[in-house]
Amino acid sequence: MRKVLFRLLFCLPAAALLVPGQASAQGAFNMGMLTNTLSQGGSTQSEGVRARTSSVFRSMARAPRSGAVNRAAITYRPSTAVRQRNMQQFVARLRRVDPTSAADLQRTFARRDVVAEVGGAMRPVGLNPNNVADAMAMYLVAAYYGVRGSVDSKPSDYKAVSAQLARAVSAAPGFASASDALKQEIAESMLVQAVLVDQAIQAAQKQPSAMPAVKAAIAKGARAAFGFDVTRMQLGPNGLS
Template identity: 75%
Template sequence: MPVSKITLRKVVLGAVGALLLAPAPAWAQGAFNMGMLTNTLSQGGSTQSESARASSLPVFRSLSRTPRTTAINRDAIHYSPSMAVRKRNMAQFVSRLRRVDPTSATELERSFARSDPIAEMGGLMRPVGLNPNNVADAMATYLVTAYYGVRGSTDGEPAEFKAVSAQMARAISANGTFAGASDALKQEIAESMMIQAVLANQAVQAAQKKPSAMPAIKAAIAKGSRAAFGFDVTRMRLGPNGLS
């Protein structure tokens, strides 16, 4: 299949799953139910620390205002991942979910213990030109997923991810605070974005099989994206130059 035809489901999930299709992938087995998905997705930015939200929100809010001529600071958008930071990030993700859904948090914790979701994501992103160690690529994965998710779809082309990633890279480069963020902070933001993207895609797939659940899933994704991005993705348009 040509790369240009690879859909969002294959970009984001691929071997990580058509998550509702048996057999479920390692980290998804037993973890996903509609309540967990709805609760998690609606949390949005609260799945990250205060410092991560304080750093990422200004970037999202300036997305449409950053000129396309802005030079990209490659050092600002890349980070060197740490397994210790990843374990902490997964534990914090579970801890924040536990506040609203203890049962699902326990299920997700067990799933994370079975395999490394970020490593699996990396194996799927790289073949289509996306890098899990590039925070702009991770943000774009979340944004494009949310854009289609609030429309009840799992569509999306690699070119759309790359266009939004370029937007994010310019916005990050123009934001001095974020550009100077530590690797650990960028890793937290990126990994949260990737997990949220998988969960949103999983939720839409589930709702496509149970249409009565779709309104709640769309609303949860919209609420979570507003909390994380600071803007309403339902009102945005996605084109060759990214989101506007």
């Protein structure tokens, strides 16, 4: 599997995901919308999601590489009704801080099932959109490369971080008893934000003056969601450290 597969994965929603009318008509991204959305991080998540992601960060340092994985804690049965609610709530929380960006995303979510599109590209390369660890890995790897101005991730990066997160989620309090709906909210929030990160970096590569703001927004969002500084982390065969 080549890194181009993952570049293709995030290109699925393409420009239309972010600025449906403007992007297709003008071939340009609304960089203000991208940076504002990315920087929100935890603000676009419910309190339940923020509590779980912050507990994962604390567990990452404690969970040994030989730690057991609780498959029931990291997987869930998806619901179309829950997905629709998740997208509506994502937009509603974003609207509090950036009404324009929220309106752009709302139009997109009304026209297409972004999570299903991303999930369809994840499965052929061994990742499961109904796995919280896989979904978190999608976001964190995108953020890791994003703060470095790159989209050159490799499939092995996602596999390593997912394995690390699976152990952390299994050790984190609250996941074993979490409902399918909450785990679906966590996973889908991660997948949407991963797409936004990748699209922002690709846009900034064509508009270099925007790159510093995009990198800063990604770092701020990851810190808000997980509680750590992704700019200071290293990514290797054992995940993030």
